[in-house]
Every structure is written in C-alpha cells, then in structure tokens.
Amino acid sequence: MRDINTFLPFWEGFSVVNIKPDGDALQIDLTPHANRFPSCGGCLKPCSTTHEYCERVIRDLPILGRAVRLSVLLRRVACRDCGKRMEAVSWLDRYARMTRRLADAVIQACERLPTLHVAQMFGLHWDTVRLLERRALQAALSTLPKAQPRRLVMDEFALFKGHRYASVVLDADTRRVLWIGEGRSRAAVRPFFEELGPEGCARIEAVAMDMNTAFDLEVRQHCPKARVVYDLFHVVAKYGREVIDRVRVDEANRLRHDKPARKVIKQARWLLLRNPQNLKTPEQQVHLQDLLAANQSLMTVYLMKAELKALWTPGAAWAWRSDWKQWLRHAHQSEIPALIQFAKRLKGYWRGIVSRVRWPMHTGQLEGINNRIKVIKRMAYGYRDSEFFFMKIKSVFPGNP
Structure with a gap:
C-alpha cells in the first residue's frame, strides 16, 4: 500500500489500506498514521490518549469519472482542556460527510451551473448542494465591509409572473447591491431605511428612481436631506x-x-x-x-x-x-x-x-443589473426561496473597491 499512498497523497494524516469497487463508485479505506498523535478538534492541541475509534463514510471528488466513498477510521481523543472530542482533520470539517475539496468544487460549479445540474454532476442531493451554496454565500457576504452610501439608485424587477415584484437598492458610487426585498410599496422598502439607521439616512444626498410614489415618499420621510432625481x-x-x-x-x-x-x-x-x-x-x-x-x-x-x-x-x-x-x-x-x-x-x-x-444621476446602472438578475433567474429556472435568491444577487454585485 506504500505505492498507493505515494500516488494518492490526498488525505493528510491517513493511509490507504484498501481500494475496492462499489457498484459504479470506488470505496477507499483510510486509517490514521500510527506514528502521529491526533489533535483535538476543539483546541487543536496534540493528544496522546485515544478514547475510542469510530468509522465514518465520507464523499470525495470523483477519480477517473467514478464517485469516491471514503471509509475513514477516526479517533475520539480525551483532551485535558476540551474533554472528549473528535480529532481534527485538515481536509475535513467538523461533522462533515464530504471533504473540503468536494465542497469547494461544488460551490465553484454553482457559480456557472444550476443547482440541479451540479447535483447530478457530483451525484449529490439537491438540498445538499443548495445548503453548501447558501453557507458559502453567507460567508462571502459576512466579509463585505459595512456600506456607507451617499447616493442611491432604487428600482424594481419582476420576481414572479402575475405582477409580483422585488425592490432593489444600489449604491450609485460603488455599484454594490445594498438591499433587496419583495414588493414595491412603502412597507416593502421601509426595512432598508430602518437597517440603514438615522445616521446612515442623514448621510444620503441623492436618490435616483422612476416616478414611483412609494419610493419617493419613503425617501422623503427617512432621508429629509436627500434630493430625489427622476430617471x-x-x-x-x-x-x-x-x-x-x-x-x-x-x-x-x-x-x-x-x-x-x-x-x-x-x-x-x-x-x-x-x-x-x-x-x-x-x-x-x-x-x-x-x-x-x-x-x-x-x-x-x-x-x-x-x-x-x-x-x-x-x-x-x-x-x-x-x-x-x-x-x-x-x-x-x-x-x-x-x-x-x-x-x-x-x-x-x-x-x-x-x-x-445638481445630481446628474439615472437608473441605467440598475437597469443593467436587472438584466443580469434575469439571467441568474433563468439559469436556475427560478428560485423557491426568495431569501436565497437575494443573497445570490448580492454576492454577484459586491461593489467596486
């Protein structure tokens, strides 16, 4: 098995002990290196005491077009600081049933392909792919700096058939999509101004929009210093x-x-x-x-x-x-x-x-973004979850640095 471990050095800290076909897939048995102490999954400190062994089946990237299932022998250690914890594995997240390589490949494929196609390509369930993409979107959006806009552009786009719309707010200077919500009424866009806060609203100087009375009244109520510019x-x-x-x-x-x-x-x-x-x-x-x-x-x-x-x-x-x-x-x-x-x-x-x-603004920037939104919607054949759809849009338009 030493030759196999030379050609398949994908699983740090583990050795391949057996490879056998399992239908259209490959099952690979992994065991931890005996000469290396495991690390605690909580504090990452080396532990010399192993409490028990447990076996977990994990999915990995396909090899030669065949799905890969890893049968991994994991150790639960007795850590002095954290108690009994599963050992830390560099290529596996805690409680995960797939490797980080596979999860990253799925997320990258979701940027170009619909969720259903990605699920079929990797042999995963639709919900699993959607959960991975949701976590990646949340992580990406959480790293964005807090927006401090001075000029806004507001518009709406068709969310579903039957005159159901969503409202979009764009930072006119950075081209960052700041907020999206269902509806185009005053109540629908009010959460954005509440989220912006009194200081943020006082900072707004101009807002470009069409002759939407709801947008107009809401801007005048929350941003008294802002000038409305009709497109x-x-x-x-x-x-x-x-x-x-x-x-x-x-x-x-x-x-x-x-x-x-x-x-x-x-x-x-x-x-x-x-x-x-x-x-x-x-x-x-x-x-x-x-x-x-x-x-x-x-x-x-x-x-x-x-x-x-x-x-x-x-x-x-x-x-x-x-x-x-x-x-x-x-x-x-x-x-x-x-x-x-x-x-x-x-x-x-x-x-x-x-x-x-005074403010030579227009909604042309947002019209172009609305066209891209339509492409995202068509590529996925629509979205069941509007919140997820809105996160997808925000991640595509994080703004210019």
Missing part, C-alpha cells in the same frame, strides 16, 4: 405610453373610414416611439417625415417628446425653469387632451426633474 428613461417611456400611443389610437379611430390612412397610423407605433437616430433605414426616416407632415397632432406630441428629453440636460437651474415653463405652456396650448393630462401629472414631479441640474 429620464422612465419618464419618456411613460410619455410614450400615455401620450403618443393615446394620440395615435385616437387619430386612427378618427380615420376609420379612410382604411389606407388608418393602417399607416396604426402600424407606426414603434416608428414614433423610436429615437430619430435609431432609425435603421432611409425609408423609415422618409416614412416618419411623411407621417408627421400629414398629421398635426402626431407632429405636436413627437416634437414635445424631444423638448421633454431636453429638460434632463440643463446648464443651470434658471435655464431649466425657463424651459420647464415653456414646455408646460406648449402642452396646454396644444389642446391635445392626453398631452394636457400628462403635463398636469408631471407638474407635481418638477423637483425631481430639476434635481438633475
């Missing part, structure tokens, strides 16, 4: 849904007796919503120009969208205020009900728009 993309998307789409449908209904003209307007939805620089072909540009020239209402709301986007690139607060008043005046003068209604609603959010002058 341009969400406002323009809302304008497209509530104004451009509404006017397009109204104009199509008005031309119900002119079927060719009605068809042109009905099929122009994405042409109107797309930015001019994103038109792919000259034919699309010509089509858009002809459409706007033929319909005054569509021309108005299309140009008003460009003016609305310009409000997010002001040079100074006084210039923004002048442009803002002009945009509101043009909206009311248009006599387009959908545009007038949108302007009335947007008027209550002007502070979050003008904050862009």
